[in-house]
Amino acid sequence: MEKEGPMVQKVLCAGLVGLAASVSNADIASFGFTDLNGSFDATSMVFTAVAFTGGEGSTAGDVTRFAEGGGSTANFDSGFFGGGSLANVEIFIEVSNVLGGMADGAGSFVITDADGDTISGDISGTWFAGSMGFVFMNGDTTNVLFSRNSIGNGNFDGPSGGSFDIDSLVDTYFGALSLLLRTPSGVGFFNADFTEVSTQADGLIVPGPASLALAGLGGVLVGVRRRR
DSSP, rough: BBOOOOHHHHHTTTTSOOEEOOTTTTOOOOEEEEEEEEEEEETTTEEEEEEOOOOGOOOEEEEEEOGGGOOEEEEOOOOOSSSSSSSSSEEEEEEEETTEEEEEEEEEEEOOOOOOEEEEEEEEEEEEEEEOGGGEEEEEEEEEEEEEETTSSSEEEOSSSSSEOOTTTTTTTEEEEEEEEEEETOSSSSSSSEEEEEEEEEEEEEOOOOOOOOSSSSSSSOOOOOOO
16 A cells, blocks of 8 residues: 655644544544545546555554543554454545546445444545645535444444444434545546555544534644544
8 A cells, every 4th residue: 555654644643634623522422544545446436445454554543432422432453454353444435526626525434343333424525635645535424323233232342442332322413524645646636546545534423413624734733533
């Protein structure tokens, strides 16, 4: 998987794309993953980011339920994918209306825990072309569901430890999602295929529609995804 330089990696791991939102005690959960395997098919105009295991590029992250729900974190350590559990991260976004350095994006995401329970939702937002090949997306998430599957146990279990109850999360939720990647040299803004591009994702899940300002590139960018 194509990797950025050390300074870029450090910034990404610090949460270069963050959710600039005022997080209240009523908010449900947050999630973040680094080094998803990003690819784009210029024929179908679909961008995909999925969990990956392969040396330094292995996906890692976590999902945290905030204090009102127990304040627990499900951990997805580097190398979790393919490690004998069902854990996975899948993001699919159709890219449309590419004009200059902006484009529309609409799709879905699914985060699967160690035994098959899921967090899923729809995504709608805007892609932006940054400098030096960086591309980022700010999006809203709707129809977010915490689902206990037939083989799951009603807890969202991290493949690397940690869990929290999801049986009490019976409503349909909302939120926001940010993505960041850097296209390979010679590839423009969604004008050609690319594969194996390190992609970072951060999300926040809230009880109802909220005005969530998402941080973009430029200046000092701070991720505010936080645990309580």
